[in-house]
Amino acid sequence: xxxxxxxxxxDMQAPERGQPPAAASRPPWWQMALRWETGxxxxxxxxxxxxxxxxxxxxxxxxxxxxxxxxxYIAIMALPMTLIVVTGEIDLSVASMxxxxxxxxxxxxxxxxxxxxxxxxxxxxxxLGGALNGFLVTxxxxxxxxxxxxxxxxxxxxxxxxxxxxxxxLASDRPFPAWLxxxxxxxxxGTELSYTTVIFIVLAIACGIxxxxxxxxxxxxxxxxxxxxxxxxxxxxxxxxxWLYVFSGIVCAxxxxxxxxxxxxxxxxxxxxxxxxxxxxVLLGGVSIFGGRGTIPGVVLSVAIVGSLQMALTQMNIDPNxxxxxxxxxxxxxxxxxxxxxxxxxLGPSGHKPQxxxxxxxxx
Amino acid sequence: xxxxxxxxxxxxxxxxxxxxxGTAALVLxxxxxxxxxxxxFADASSVQQLLTGASLIAxxxxxxxxxxxxxNVDLSVGSVLGLCAFVVGNLFRHQHIPVWSGFVIAVxxxxxxxxxxxxxxxxxxxxxxxxxxxxxxxxxxxxxxLVSGSIVVPSQxxxxxxxxxxxxxxxxxxxxxxxxxxxxxxxxxxxxxRSGRELYAIGSNPxxxxxxxxxxxxxxxxxxxxSGALAGLGGALFLALFAQVDNSAxxxxxxxxxxxxxxxxxxxxxxxxxxxxxxxxxxxxxxxxQALVAVRSSSFxxxxxxxxxxxxAIAFDRWLALRVARxxxxxxxxxxxxxxxxARGSSP
Numbered sequence: 001x002x003x004x005x006x007x008x009x010x011d012m013q014a015p016e017r018g019q020p021p022a023a024a025s026r027p028p029w030w031q032m033a034l035r036w037e038t039g040x041x042x043x044x045x046x047x048x049x050x051x052x053x054x055x056x057x058x059x060x061x062x063x064x065x066x067x068x069x070x071x072x073y074i075a076i077m078a079l080p081m082t083l084i085v086v087t088g089e090i091d092l093s094v095a096s097m098x099x100x101x102x103x104x105x106x107x108x109x110x111x112x113x114x115x116x117x118x119x120x121x122x123x124x125x126x127x128l129g130g131a132l133n134g135f136l137v138t139x140x141x142x143x144x145x146x147x148x149x150x151x152x153x154x155x156x157x158x159x160x161x162x163x164x165x166x167x168x169x170l171a172s173d174r175p176f177p178a179w180l181x182x183x184x185x186x187x188x189x190g191t192e193l194s195y196t197t198v199i200f201i202v203l204a205i206a207c208g209i210x211x212x213x214x215x216x217x218x219x220x221x222x223x224x225x226x227x228x229x230x231x232x233x234x235x236x237x238x239x240x241x242x243w244l245y246v247f248s249g250i251v252c253a254x255x256x257x258x259x260x261x262x263x264x265x266x267x268x269x270x271x272x273x274x275x276x277x278x279x280x281x282v283l284l285g286g287v288s289i290f291g292g293r294g295t296i297p298g299v300v301l302s303v304a305i306v307g308s309l310q311m312a313l314t315q316m317n318i319d320p321n322x323x324x325x326x327x328x329x330x331x332x333x334x335x336x337x338x339x340x341x342x343x344x345x346x347l348g349p350s351g352h353k354p355q356x357x358x359x360x361x362x363x364x
Numbered sequence: 365x366x367x368x369x370x371x372x373x374x375x376x377x378x379x380x381x382x383x384x385x386g387t388a389a390l391v392l393x394x395x396x397x398x399x400x401x402x403x404x405f406a407d408a409s410s411v412q413q414l415l416t417g418a419s420l421i422a423x424x425x426x427x428x429x430x431x432x433x434x435x436n437v438d439l440s441v442g443s444v445l446g447l448c449a450f451v452v453g454n455l456f457r458h459q460h461i462p463v464w465s466g467f468v469i470a471v472x473x474x475x476x477x478x479x480x481x482x483x484x485x486x487x488x489x490x491x492x493x494x495x496x497x498x499x500x501x502x503x504x505x506x507x508x509x510l511v512s513g514s515i516v517v518p519s520q521x522x523x524x525x526x527x528x529x530x531x532x533x534x535x536x537x538x539x540x541x542x543x544x545x546x547x548x549x550x551x552x553x554x555x556x557x558r559s560g561r562e563l564y565a566i567g568s569n570p571x572x573x574x575x576x577x578x579x580x581x582x583x584x585x586x587x588x589x590x591s592g593a594l595a596g597l598g599g600a601l602f603l604a605l606f607a608q609v610d611n612s613a614x615x616x617x618x619x620x621x622x623x624x625x626x627x628x629x630x631x632x633x634x635x636x637x638x639x640x641x642x643x644x645x646x647x648x649x650x651x652x653x654q655a656l657v658a659v660r661s662s663s664f665x666x667x668x669x670x671x672x673x674x675x676x677a678i679a680f681d682r683w684l685a686l687r688v689a690r691x692x693x694x695x696x697x698x699x700x701x702x703x704x705x706x707a708r709g710s711s712p
Contacts, residue, residue, distance in 0.1 A: 092619070142678050145437075146632040149619055150674035157668025164664050273616055276439070280497055289491045321508030321611055328501025335494045336484060 036286040036338075040301035043330070047305055051312030058312055061192035067307040069184060069262065072196025073098070073255040074274055075303040078281045079200075079207045080248035082299045085282055086211065087241055088224040088291025089137060089144040094252045095274035096155035097129050101256035103159035106266035115177055123253050129155055130249020134242035152275060159268040167267035176264055184262030196258055200303070203251070208296035216240070224291025281306055284331050305330070383629040383684065387644040391651050398655035405658045408535055414654055415540035415647075416529075416605065420445075422646035423543045423598045424621040425628070426550050427478075427591030429642040432625060433554075434584050435567040435634030436492035440481060441595040442617030443503035448473050448599025449609045450507055453516030456525065463525045470600035471593050477503065478592015482585035492588075500618065508611040515610035521603060529604035539601055546594065547643045554639060563587060567634025623670070624649050627677040631685070649673075 051058040077094045084091050101122040108118035129151065136147045175181075183195040191198075211217035222230040223237050231237045260266045285302035287294025306327060313323045399406040424441045431438045448470040455461045455469065481499055485492040518526070531538045554560040565573040566580050574580050603609055622632075628645025630637025652673065653666040 136675065136679070140679055140682065142682055143632045146622075146626050146678045147675065149623055149626070150671050150678060152619065152671070153623060153667055153674060154671025157665070157671050160664045160667050276497060276500065280501065283494050283497070289493055319508055319512070322505050324501040325505030325509070328498045328503075328505060332484070332495065332498035332502065335490045335498065336488050 037295065037298050037301060039334075040284075040286070040298060040305065044301055044305045044308065047309045047312065051308055051315070055312055055315035057315055063311050063315070064192050064197075065187050065194050067311045068194030068197030068200075070310060071303065071307040072194055072200055073259045073262070073271075074277055074281070075200045075307070076196065076203060076255045076258070077248075077252050077274070077278045078285075078299055078303060079203050079296070080244065080251045081278050081282050082285070082287055082294060082296060083207060083211060083220060084144075084241075084244050084248055085279075085287050085289065086224050086291055086294050087220050087237075087244060088227065089241060089244075090148065090279070090289075091133060091245065091248050092145065092148040092275045092279070093129070093133060093151040093155055094248065094278055095271040096152045096159070097126060097249055097252035098256035098259060098271040098274070099268060100129065100155040100159045100162075101125050101253035102260040102266045102270050103162045103268050105257055105260050107162040109174065109176070112174075115180065119257055122257055123250055126249040126251070126253025126256075127246055128249070129253070130246040131242070133249065134245030137245065138238040138242045156268070156272075159270075163266070163268040165268070167265055176261060180261045181264045183258065184264065196262070199258070204296055204300050208300075211296055220244075221292055224288075224293070226292075280327060280331050284327075284334050286334075383681075384638065384641045384644060387628055387641060387648055391644065391648045394648070394651050394655050398651075398658050402658045405655065410654075410658075412532060412535070412537050412540075414651055416537045417654065418643075418647040418650035419537070419539045419543040420598050420602060420605070421617070421621055421624050421650070422643040423546060423601065424595055424617060425625045425642035425646050426543075426547055426639045427594035428621050428625050429628075429630050429637060429639045430550070430554075430563065430587040431492070431584075431591045432622075432630055432632065433563050433567045433634055433637060434580075434587050435570060436485065436584060436587070437496065437622070437632075438478075438481065438588060438591045439493065439496040439618045440477065440499040440503060441591065441598075441621055442614035443500045443507065444474050444477050444592055444595035444614075445599040445602055445617060446609075446611065446614035447477075447503050447507045447510075448596040449602040449613050450511055450516065450599075450611070452600055453521060453603050453609045454510070456522055457516060457520040463522050466525055466603070467597065467600045470596040470603075472596070474596015474599065475589050475593035478589040478595070479585070481592065482588030485588065486581040486585050504611075504615075507613075511609075511611040516603070516608060518607035521607045525604055526607045527604075528601070529607065539605060542601065543643070546597075547639055550590075550639045559583060559586070564635055567631075567636075569635075620649075621646075623674050626681075627674055629677070629681060631681065632678075636685075645677075 051063075057063060077098065081091060081094060104125050105118050105122040108121060109115065113121075133144075133148055133151055136142050136151075137144045187193055188195055188198050193201075211220060219230065219235045219240055222233065222235055223240060227237055256270070259270060263270075281302050282294075282299055283289060284305070285294065285299035287299065309326055309330075310320075310323060313326065314320065395405070404410060424445065428438055428441060451473060452466045452470045456466060461469070477499070481492070481496055484490065484495045528538050528542075533541060554563065562573065562578045562583050565576065565578055566583055570580060599614070602613055606613075624646035625637070625642040626632055626645070627648060628637070628641035628643065630642055630645075649670050652669060656666040656669065
């Protein structure tokens with residue numbers, strides 16, 4: 001099912017050379033990256049084989065459509081998260097941002113606003129929220145993990161203020177325009193892909209090009225590897241991080257609009273707790289939590305793996321809550337396996353990194 | 365060494381005390397304001413509710429502080445709480461185990477999971493955020509598998525066990541007393557035991573701590589075991605408090621706990637903060653929530669305010685840290701006869 005999703009991955013494998021040279025004793029970065037993504041491809045093929053052997057409906061095109069419906073809006077949020085984690089920061093407010101923009105859209109629509117101004121305002125909320133994160137992290141120099149736990153609570157709180165505990169079924173009192181709600185029902189014409197899948201692919205290609213083939217992308221890697229050095233090399237570290245948070249805000253707000261349209265209803269707790277799913281997908285994709293390492297193709301593969309496993313297990317009637325064992329297990333294995341041989345291999349000279357720590361950039 | 369201690373210790377101690385006193389004062393201010401608006405807020409039952417509501421997060425916050433101080437993080441606490449609560453409830457339901465053993469089993473199970481977290485983090489040397497995030501999902505999945513729709517209901521929980529959740533001594537809920545005892549014990553250990561101080565050293569500078577001969581791996585491992593054990597105890601108390609467990613118990617607690625800990629003045633990147641502060645942070649967040657319910661008879665605003673408060677607390681701590689650093693520098697300048705390295709040695 002996911003060959004379409006995995007496709008851009010193959011195209012973007014090459015431009016790894018954009019990364020700054022690492023310690024002399026390490027093999028070139030692209031070897032390691034290639035190895036990681038190769039592993040992911042193997043896991044993806046295994047999960048596709050598993051799915052098609054366990055479920056008769058797995059190979060039908062409708063599976064691909066529903067995989068997009070189920071995971072598309074989460075996958076979209078994983079892309080800006082990847083860029084932010086590559087620069088050595090994190091954004092835990094993504095799911096709350098999704099909830100806030102959806103709530104704002106629902107609130108405005110409910111109060112008689114036309115659709116376009118409501119959508120634009122929801123996106124503007126994303127820009128503002130992202131700018132708040134960026135301001136607190138880059139101007140005040142606060143640790144991003146703490147800041148975004150704060151804004152996670154804040155944004156969700158704003159959604160709660162807007163909607164209270166009610167769920168607004170947008171279908172009943174004032175139906176959403178059909179062109180908007182159809183994204184949850186029909187695939188993009190001429191394909192079997194959901195709208196969220198197509199948007200994800202387009203966004204993934206854009207992010208992949210920026211991260212792997214532009215000076216800006218190199219600057220992001222440099223920032224994640226060694227912020228001080230990057231700053232002295234003339235990279236505008238703070239500015240890059242600030243705009244990445246704004247980017248994350250607007251993309252997550254957009255995901256919130258997609259989810260609202262897809263469900264044709266909205267409640268303040270839409271997407272509750274998804275921030276950790278997004279982080280898990282990004283980390284499974286081989287992005288280092290310390291920053292400076294990771295690829296968009298890896299994250300795309302990770303999305304495809306999680307999506308196909310989710311569909312396979314769901315078609316086998318396995319409780320979605322129980323499915324978390326598989327995702328968690330994969331994440332755990334993925335992080336432990338490279339570490340087992342790391343002393344002998346390339347991670348040997350990483351003694352100058354904190355070995356069990358969060359990124360320590362803003363520690364002061 | 366002693367000269368330096370005499371020079372900086374009182375200053376640092378007073379600042380730290382001010383940080384916790386500040387949290388405590390904020391609790392009182394919110395409490396007083398809510399009481400002015402709604403006189404029932406100071407009722408015994410209302411205060412009991414306040415303490416009970418804060419105690420679970422405060423308890424998990426103690427374990428989380430131990431871990432965060434070493435510059436790690438434990439995201440699995442909410443899942444551990446949920447799993448332990450269900451396992452103990454299930455044992456009560458089917459095996460009719462004695463009441464006391466419910467606590468023992470919960471703590472042991474939590475400690476075992478904490479040991480897994482700690483082992484993977486320290487032996488495989490992978491970031492604890494990733495390990496405990498994976499464990500969060502694995503444990504949550506195992507929990508859902510175990511529950512499979514057969515939730516524990518109040519009639520299946522022994523009344524003597526459930527009593528722990530609502531009994532009071534001199535008007536103070538047992539739950540709050542248990543948590544207060546844990547907080548006091550861990551606070552003492554963190555302040556006075558060598559191993560407790562070493563946790564701060566590890567968090568301040570992991571490499572320096574290792575070079576100084578501190579068994580970092582073992583200490584971090586123990587911090588995870590303690591965090592797991594306390595989350596397990598939290599599971600038992602959750603069961604006692606609600607007498608009912610399904611697979612949603614403890615969902616989302618992890619970030620609430622970290623929020624409370626950070627509001628209480630524990631630095632997210634380790635090396636400073638106390639469990640008393642963490643517990644007060646939990647109490648403050650809960651007081652604000654209850655106060656908003658009392659005043660506006662709606663809790664819709666509480667989350668937004670909690671978020672704003674969290675951001676304010678982080679910004680304030682940053683400012684405080686900068687001030688302490690400046691204070692240390694000027695103390696250093698005034699006593700140039702002291703070796704610079706040692707005068708810089710112990711940031712709080």
